[in-house]
Amino acid sequence: MKVLVLGPGGREHALVRALLADPFVREVHAAPGNAGIAEDVPTHAIDANDPAAVTALARTLGADLVVIGPEAPLAAGVADALIDAGIPVFGPTRAAAQLEASKAFAKQVMAAAGVPTAMARVAATDEEASEALCTFGAPYVVKDDGLAAGKGVVVTDDLDAARAHASACFSAGGTVVVEEYLDGPEVSLFVLSDGRTVVPLAPAQDFKRIHDGDQGPNTGGMGAYSPLEWVPATLVEEVLSRVAQPVIDEMAHRGTPFAGVLYVGLALTSRGLRVIEFNARFGDPETQAVLARLTTPLGGVLLAAAKGTLDQIDPLMWSPQAAVAVVLASENYPDTPVTGRRVRGLKKAARVDGAHVLHAGTRLDDGKVVSAGGRVLAVVGLGDSLEDARVTAYEGLSRIELEGGQARTDIALAAARTGVAVGGPAGAPA
Known part of the structure; x- marks a missing residue:
């Protein structure tokens, strides 16, 4: 096809x-x-x-x-x-994609479907935001209710900063969702749907903050890895039964069946799993790591979702190898990134055994690759262990040159060395 x-x-x-x-x-x-x-x-x-x-x-x-x-x-x-x-x-x-386009709508659907998620309030004024922030307490979680390209969330202990983010959203004509803080590591799970049937992909974990140790502002994502050996063996099935299938059923009941990929952002809290939010498309950069491990031909699976025949496909097959994706970002990202700078060493990076380079914010300028966005590319490494995959990814990255380029050095580090995830604040979108 x-x-x-x-x-x-x-x-x-x-x-x-x-x-x-x-x-x-x-x-x-x-x-x-x-x-x-x-x-x-x-x-x-x-x-x-x-x-x-x-x-x-x-x-x-x-x-x-x-x-x-x-x-x-x-x-x-x-x-x-x-x-x-x-x-x-x-x-x-468009109607089904409201699960991502409006966080308030997603909360309504979750409530109707009985999905475990953070307590939340929708605020349209500074007064309503302040009241909600004081109700939930620190750490404060404030989300722009609309699309924000992965950067519409503030998680902070600073009440003034939380109020300022809400005010900025109001000034732009929007509303916000104020939530309780969710503790515990985050997990990303993509679930394919044809409007009735749900088929999960492999879980992944991404890293939202710009700097090592989950420091600095949220970004669209600085890296990801899969599989997650530290999650409970029953996690995927629990997400399907408690989250994905009920949401797909509720959307169908509303007359807006959801066909595509439902990104389920999860926090594994001390009280059990909680949904942080949904996206109506593949997350970035988790997709880069997850698809690197998928051995089932992708085209037929996506066509089955489009045509309503997911119940007829064979179980998905996965490589036993681990995958680590490390993002190279432009100088000054995630604020106003510096673009137009030459990207060198791409062929050298691609020659690293087990590594491949995926472009994000790039364009050709007189036949040369230059940066054209905040996140410029990702180097994906495959290996027999998570540590091997990390070594491969970072070896590939070391061969690429971008003036002012930024990359985290700790993608999948804790999981590779200790087998335990170190999760940052839950609440950041993919």
């Missing part, structure tokens, strides 16, 4: 790479893609958030499946337009 992947980032490069490895996929295209994706497949310079433009391109290409990577096209109704045109699409409708 022929597949069109929408999006410009590292998650989309991972999807493209996995689809190219599928013997049943004869052709892959991307829109708009990035410098790395363009080396692998044809790219098309359209606005991926424009339903009409995406539908026209899919028709021109004769795409058998469109895979939507980021959240923005989902919120723009791209999946709706493709469905109306009779083109199979992996990604939920």
